[in-house]
Amino acid sequence: MTYTVTTATIESLDHEGQGVAHVDGKTIFINGALPYETVVYSSYRKKPSFENADTSKVLKASFMRTTPRCPHFGVCGGCSLQHAEFTAQVAAKQRVLEDNLARLGNVKPEVMLPPIYGPAWGYRHRARMSARLVAKKGGVLVGFHEKRSSFIADMRECHILPPHISALLVPLRGLVAGLSICQRMPQIELAVGENVDVMVFRVMEPLTPADEDLMRAFVDQHTRPDRALQFWLQPKGPDTAYPFYPLDAPALTYTLPEFAIEMPYKPTEFTQVNASINRSLVSRALGLLDPQAGERIADMFCGLGNFTLPIARSGATVLGMEGSKQLIERAIENATHNQLADRVSYRMANLFEVTEDSFAALGTFDKMLIDPPRDGALALCTSLGDTAPKRIVYVSCSPATLARDAGVLVNLKGYTLKAAGIVNMFPHTGHVESVAWFEREPLPDGTFPVATA
Secondary structure, eight states, rough: OOOEEEEEEEEOTTTSEEEEETTTTTEEEEETTTTTOEEEEEEEEEOOEEEEEEEEEEEOOOTOOOOOSSSSSSTTTSSTTTTOOOHHHHHHHHHHHHHHHHSOOOOOOSOOHHHHHHSSSOOOOOEEEEEEEEEGGGGEEEOOOTTTTSBBBBSSOOOOOOHHHHHHHHHHHHHHHHTTGGGGEHHHHHHHHOOOEEEEEEOSOOOOOOHHHHHHHHHHOOOOBBBBBEEEEEEEEEEEEEEEEEETTOOOOOEGGTTTEEEEEESOHHHHSSSHHHHHHHHHHHHOOOOTTTOOEEEEOOOTTEEEEEEETTTTTEEEEESSSHHHHHHHHHHHHOOOOTTTEEEEEEESSSSHHHHHOOOOEEEEEEEEOOOOOOOHHOOOOOTSSSSEEEESSSSHHHHHHHHHHHHOOHHHHHEEEEEOOOSSSSOEEEEEEEEOOOOTTTOOOOOOO
């Protein structure tokens, strides 16, 4: 790989936590650089309008710069911003959101909400780690991939995992190395629940009886007095995962205490990685939505019911929609588990293909919550017509697609962007989670303002 070396002054951070500079008319995205710094950088990818680069040397450090806590930072791809002071990370992400809304959506919120953030370390309750026998490194490695690489980082600790999970990284190496299928066990998925830690081992060949004994002994040795440890096995896709040992472990759950919700889930199902921040996010979203008894509310991309059930707890009637039959079935189970089945109904639908007619066929909603994946909810926003809900709360994991969809809602559908703000779900990464509140007020004649494209 050919590198060229030059100097730049960093202007901002992008949505991936890279420093952004402009040199000779080109935009340079520089890993490891922070705003207001002057750095020497080396480019590893050159395109006509931009380059990607790494920081080679910091000539003038930013006030945001701090010493990374993790000794593996810079090699491991799990974090990209440990070199930035924590509150500066939060402020930078808020600016990313504001910039995307203005530049991509041509919208500006009436109010920027104060950022939601919590503990900087030990927050990651969901993780997918790779496992591989690497003879040159002395045995099996267990951890995240190196930056821009398929190689596994030689990790012996991880500060974004809970400390008791980080302490298992080295013992897990020894466990996998001792198995007969050590070269056929490529992945370990982690789920930390309220009362149990679950590890799902991807097994591409059956375990031998000796392997099973080793895994049981590991669980027995590392189970803590205050919480259980349970191993699952996954022979094929996520749906094939099943509990291996012990079979009498507590159920895997997370809770939303403010709404008296307990959410059982399987370790391969999607839940937010940061349980503490998820609670704050749900509280903020529900505060903005302000569900009232008697209202009919839609929860689009509802998943397991993370927002559906708290909305229902208010007394509103909720329709949850999701594209996965399995998720719909699990959401129904969770509504029943929380004694909310009488207020909730679920329907499977591909929300990326919704039309104005198909949305209108659902009936009238007073309010709607949207929580899409990174692709956003363009078709859904475009489908809104005269019967559109008066209030929308949009939870986003991509500021770019939120901005795009906000542009549709405000500039084409007559909504006002009342407020928006970031949720720091993933400290020390460039990932930006956010929430936005849209309101649609009728004109004096009872119609709604709709701009022309």
